[in-house]
Amino acid sequence: MSEFASETSQAAEEEGTIGATATADTENPALEKDPSDWVSGDDPMTPAQKSYLDTLAKQAGEELPANLNKAEASQHIERLKSAQQN
Numbered sequence: 001m002s003e004f005a006s007e008t009s010q011a012a013e014e015e016g017t018i019g020a021t022a023t024a025d026t027e028n029p030a031l032e033k034d035p036s037d038w039v040s041g042d043d044p045m046t047p048a049q050k051s052y053l054d055t056l057a058k059q060a061g062e063e064l065p066a067n068l069n070k071a072e073a074s075q076h077i078e079r080l081k082s083a084q085q086n
Contacts, residue, residue, distance in 0.1 A: 035071035045073035056080035 018060070045068050052075055057064050060080050068076065 035074040049073040
């Protein structure tokens, strides 16, 4: 855990706050919902998704359709990110 995250968590405990830490959601894959199950998954991808996906696709040398929905964009982002890390 980073020094900042540790300090933030410690400060929250001292102040008596409740709730998840920033790392709680990323540590438990069971809390992640499959993009195909999203209620808004059929909505068009967000501008942020489009920009990030454009960057990742260019780095990978791939071309993707510009009319992806949120769920499809998320799946491509995760795939491209994991391919980058390997």
